Amino acid sequence: MSALLADVGLNILEAHVFSTTDGYSLAVFVVDGWQSEEIQELTRALSRALSAMEKGAWAKPSSKSEMPVVHETAVHPENGQIPAPALPSTGTDDWEIDYNQLKFTQKVANGSFGDLFQGTYCGQDVAIKILKPERLNENLQREFLQEIRIMRKVRHKNVVQFIGACTKPPNLCIVTEFMSGGSVYDYLHKQKAVLKMPMLLRVAIDISKGMDYLHQNKIIHRDLKAANLLMDENEVVKVADFGVARVQAQSGIMTAETGTYRWMAPEVIEHKPYDYKADVFSFGIVLWELLTGKVPYADLTPLQAAVGVVQKGLRPTIPRNIHPKLMELMHKCWKTDPAARPDFTTITALLKVILKEVNAEILEEESKRTRDVKKPGGLFSSFKRSAVR
Template structure:
């Protein structure tokens, strides 16, 4: 996720939906100015295909998203991966991020895979439009280098923003605002049949710390993997810390899968958020809410906070939720024996 500074109420967060190409952000953007001659030549060799007579590959609907390369200016690189690089640039007088994907000429199978991945990514991004999802502008498909142009979010990643904050210092109204932005973006993606699969505060991929256990185990998974990751992001918003920061990513993956570990909820965490986070990162995907429910819950929190500044300090879970939390097996057997939920709940409460 990344933020866009465009109002006086704090940044708006947008979902970045580049497919997984193992991107790693540069530690210092200024270092990119001091490229070695070899690195410079390789960078030039990538971009030259976009303005030369490279072999154009036509596909369905390409004319609708094809970039006018005469309007593109490529600037400094700020992220890179094995087969891709992302640059800041200008396209038709707008600040943009430019992702270049290089097909390895010596590996035809991998080249075909990267081309297919590029085509799928562009087709997906072209049809998406939402205030909380990064905006796609254009693309260019000239082998052996492909190009995707999106809006550039100058505010940086959510992780970078949180790193600037003191732990546990983010005001609860900002936590809510950011959480709603992210949840609405994910709600839209899911409504369009898009699974993110790598939702995290960094905005880049390869993130075991945010990954649902069923994905780590490479099992069949659903949209609920994104809900799990959102639970971790909520924890980050409340703490401004990195999840499992005392472990390597691999150790975190093992702890999540084998020990059902989760980042510790701080004692200062509002009860309302604790309940939502615990539901989002539940080990059983079926127990996680969908993003429609998440958005509704967060918006109800925001409305209640607006009406009552002490809402979170006075919030108490429903009594039936508390009973089910402490006596899950007992209440489950009772509910299965009774058809009428209302009468069952009344019967339970009469016994407490």
């Protein structure tokens, strides 16, 4: 169907496939490239293309395709790992992208296992994360396919939108919407930006909403930190990077250490069973990042920080003079007992209350300044006296 639409001159902007247990599927495509007033001609063009396909004018995909496919495998209840997926596939997945249709603009970032590029796909600005072929191994391949498996399921305004992927070696890459604002980490630490409280709370609410959506869909991120939070041109923040994310096991708990030590919950550091509340702990650290613009435990190595968190109850020092409810929320997120931490539904509601109170305080301060200027003997009166003279 994707090829058919392209054949009649349409550009596919979005594709959604819904399947039922009785074997039926519904494919929904959002396209451009055709004038809306010429819908009847479009219908005729599609009919002609379908007729040609039925007559065998279109070549059928080879059964020998070696495209990898993401299989719906269960998370191991003991170690939280997903078995290595089998690679053979029909290559007919709707999210599969032809690598030759990607245009690369510039390298945005590079890492040990892959590079991130800005580019275009069918005229749309995209981010392209490419795995380095020389670093490819079974574990990295598993994480790559796991990220696809999770991202193709989620759709939320505060989660980076998956567009497609290339899964045919050596060109393994994931394509997502391009976030022109970069990461929250870069915004805080490289641009040295200072967030005013209203914006800080809006950013925190965006993150909390995105995480709440993931948890509602039984997805544990496992590596929540400022570097994995991206901003668009409107300063809307979205959760990104699902390379180590996992679908929560039926038991509700998982094990196996993952993530980054400075943001990691103590139960994860200790290899104890954990659940979605591990993300809540990390969110508390992110809140601290937003408030201070600093890297947590910057004077310690990651390993020293991990030991301090587990053995000494180490937590970042909260700045003075912040909103008391925000301080209380951070302390709750950092509770050693995961059950004592709030969920993201509760966190979002509380952050909205705090934002409302902060905005009210700002309005009151502005109103007070205006009254001070206008009252007798104020700045406004001084201007009037100067004008009379």
